[in-house]
Amino acid sequence: MSYQILFSAEADYDMVRLEQHIKEELKAPITAAKYMKDLDNIIQNLTKYADILGTNEFIQAKFGDDARHITFKKMTII
Numbered sequence: 490m491s492y493q494i495l496f497s498a499e500a501d502y503d504m505v506r507l508e509q510h511i512k513e514e515l516k517a518p519i520t521a522a523k524y525m526k527d528l529d530n531i532i533q534n535l536t537k538y539a540d541i542l543g544t545n546e547f548i549q550a551k552f553g554d555d556a557r558h559i560t561f562k563k564m565t566i567i
Contacts, residue, residue: 492539494532504528531561 504525511521535542535557542557548567549556558567 490540492536494535528561528566531559532566535559535566 508521508525511524512518515521538559539557542559544557548558552567556567558565560566
C-alpha cells in the first residue's frame with residue numbers, strides 16, 4: 490500500500506528556513522545538503538510505511554485520525 494504525503498505551506502517554509510539556517514548561520518553548507526537529503530528520504534519513507542508507524546491520541550486529535558508521525562533526529566514529522 491502507498492500513502493500520499495501532504496506538505497502544508499508552513500512545513501515547506503520551515504524546511505527552507507532550516508536549510509538556510511544550517512548553511513548560513515552555522516556556516517555548514519555540506520551538512521545542510523546532507524541533512525536535507527536525509528530528511529527528504531525519511532519523509533518519502535512515509536509513503537511506504539505509514540501503516541506501521543505509531544500513532545498517538547495527541548497527534549490524531551490535532552491532525553486527524555489518518556495522521557502518522559516519524560522521528561528524524563530531534564524532530565517529529567507528522
